[in-house]
Amino acid sequence: MLSGRYPSWVNMNNLHVNLVWNNFGIDNSNNSILPSGLNCLQRDTPCFGSPSYSSFAVDSGGSRPIRASDNSIYEPDDASLQLASYYVTNSTRWGVSNIGRFMDSANGSYIIYTSRRFTNTLDSELFQTARMSPSSLRYFGIGLKNGMYSVVLQFAEIFFPDDQTWKSVGKRIFNIYIQGDLKETDFDIKKQTNGKSYTAVQRQYTVEVTNNVIDIHLFWAGKGTCCIPEQGFYGPSISALSVSSYDSNGEGDPGSQRNSTSSRTGLVVGVVVCVAILGFLALAGAIVWRQKRRRLEVEMEELFSIVGRPNIFSYGEMKSATDSFSDSNILGRGGYGPVYKGKLLDGRIVAVKQLSSTSHQGKKEFMTEIATISAVQHRNLVKLHGCCIDSKTPLLVYEYLEQGSLDQAIFGKTDLNLDWRTRFEICIGIARGLAYLHEESSMRIVHRDIKASNVLLDADLNPKISDFGLARHYKDSMTHLNTGVAGTLGYLAPEYAMMGHLTEKADVFAFGVVALEILAGRRNFDDSLEEDEKYLLGCAWYLHESQRTLELLDSKLIEFATRKKLRDSSMLLFFAPWACLSDAHRCPRSCPCSRKTTR
Structure with a gap:
């Protein structure tokens, strides 16, 4: 002053x-x-003659004009403001002023950038740049007509991360003044987004212009952090702003004044009706939102009561990680729903499984899978990173396994060379995972849906059992569970399919079918083959009784075994007596196993 x-x-x-x-x-x-x-x-x-403007909009840090979703044009503000300096546009429509110097900062332009997209706004491009100031940042509207104005300030925290590292503790706190009046005290952009970066925040105020100038002042009062994650990123920051005038009173002859009065009456009626409708919609929206929030809280409590406190991801994080669930990121589709490849903010590559609205699995299976996989840890079981329950369809976030599912590796078109030793090690890995579930984990677990598509392969072709939505737990003192039949046809043990008696042997039977598929290089049912060859299990038993067991092998393995002079062919005997794995099967006279069923 x-x-x-x-x-x-x-x-x-x-x-x-x-x-x-x-x-x-x-x-x-x-x-x-x-x-x-x-x-x-x-x-x-003031430098203007007669006031001529009633609005202006600025993209702070922008390099070119941007048309927003409401068709307003945001002028770029890429002025090189350093230390104590200011800038006024050639049209003298608006200006910007900066005061202060960052302590030991390499940031000389006072402009920060990001390439990230913002999902909670239609004008994401406005938030990819921002102007900062070490102390005082002011924007002026010049040559404005006097009257009432709407001022919209838009912010986004694009520098402080929202991960679990020490850098996330950085805070940017400043005050907001308009026309000298304090509008916001200790304003924290990140706090307004519940700690989430890359989320747009908007503030709107109604102010009066009396001297043809508007003053928007962002002031750092010494609060927050000055040196985390780097020095010189602590002062006030803004991404965009817009100022627009409310309609002013018209002037003219008495006829025009009567028309103006009629127009105002119609406008008032229209506004009242619109306000009533908006009020009703707002009330209905609030009720729906409260019901949704209550349902979400109930589901969270139920989830925590079952499995403790798993890692919960937001829907925004999942949408960003999978590029809005792009079809190009789909890894596969199963009975549960599609599986997407994604990348979290911390750089981890994950597989995101989405419950399809047409899936036969639901909330119960979703909870079961989280409860089961959270309670067990084994190198041959897929690892669960967390889940998301605030979306329309629940999401499960797993570790990403580079080689995909076993059925794709064996039956699909792939460049993988699964030789005899590799297939044998895959069988052993699956067996280890099942042995852990049946005997070594803290609870006794039956998977109920062991099949080639539920076995995933990592970069080194190590198998990991996945999809625990149908899993069941039972006590050691129980001989079996009586339950509804669930699983996949072709892998169901006969006593389970016919009587609903569930034991670990249901998994063992399914494992035997998968092992035969691995060795034969074909699915357990192939309708394109001759009648007596369609069913792999019947074909395998027929060849075994005819002492032609090696004819079951994949032709690629036969070529390999021939070169090796069949020195590993004895491994096949481990998988031949598949019929003896089930209580309902009686061992034929030629079956090379005892009458007593063994695991």
Whole structure:
């Protein structure tokens, strides 16, 4: 608020002094030494003639004009403001002023950038740049018509991360003044988004312009953090702003005034009706939102009561990780729903399984899978990173396994060379995973849906059992569970399919079928083959009884075994007596196993 004659010494070289918003006397004697545009930002000596503007919009840090979703044009603000400096547009429509110097900061432009997209706004491009200031950042609207105005300020925290590292503790806190009135105290962008970065925040205010100038002032009052995650990123920051006038009173002859009065009456009626409708919609929306929130809280409590406190991801994180669930990221589809490849903010590659609305599995299976996989840890069981329950369809987040599912590796078109030793090790890995579930884990678990598509392969072709939605637990003292039949045809043990008696042997039987598929290189049922060859199990038993067991092998393995002189062919005997794995099967006379059923 300085006054008097404008001092000539402030133009000395290497002297950074910002005299914006003072009240110096400017006349012909000192006008020649006045820095360009400063007279536009003096309080009592504006540079405009008659006021001509009623709106303006600025994209802070932007390099080109942007048309927003409401068709307003945001002018770019890429002025190089350093230390104490200011800038006024050629049209003298608006200006910006910066005061302060960052401590030991390499950031000389006071503009920050990001390439991230923002999912909670239609104008994501506006939030990919932002202007900062170490102390005081002011935007001025110049030559505005006096009246009531709507001021919209838009923010996004694009520097402080929202991960679990030490960098996430950084805080940016500042005050917001408009026309000198304090509107926000200790405003924290990240706090307004519940700690989430890359989320747009908007503030709207109604203010009065009386002297044809509007002053928007963001001021750092020393709160927050100055040096985390890096020095020089602590001051006020803004992504975009817009100022627009409300309709002013018209002037004209009495007829036009009557028309104006009628128009106003119609406008008032229309506004009242719109407000009533909006109020009703808002009430209905609030009720729906409260019901949804209550349902979500109940589901969270139920989930925590079952499995403790698993890692919960937000729907926004999952949408960003999978590029809005793009079809190009689909890894496969199963009975549960599609599986997408995704990348979390911390860089981890994950597989995101989405419950399809047409899936036969539901909330019960979703909870079962989380409860089961959270309670067990084994190198041959897929690892669960967390889940998401605030979306329309529940999501499960697993570790990403590079080689996909076993059925794709064996039956699909792939460049993988699964030789005899590799297939044998895959069988052993699956067996280890099942042995852990049946005997070694803290609870006794039957998977109930062992099949090739539920076995995933990592980069080294190590198998991992997945999809625990149908799993069941039971106590060691129980001989079996009586339950409804679930699983996949072709892998169901006969006593389970016929009587509903569930034991670990149901998994063992299914494992035997998978093992035969691995060795034969074909599915357990192939309708394209001759009648006596369609069913793999019947074909395998027929070849075994005919002492032609090796004819079951994949032709690729036969070529390999021939070169090796069949020295590993004895391994096949481990898988031949598949019929003896089930209580309902009686061992034929030629079956090479005892009458007593063994695991």
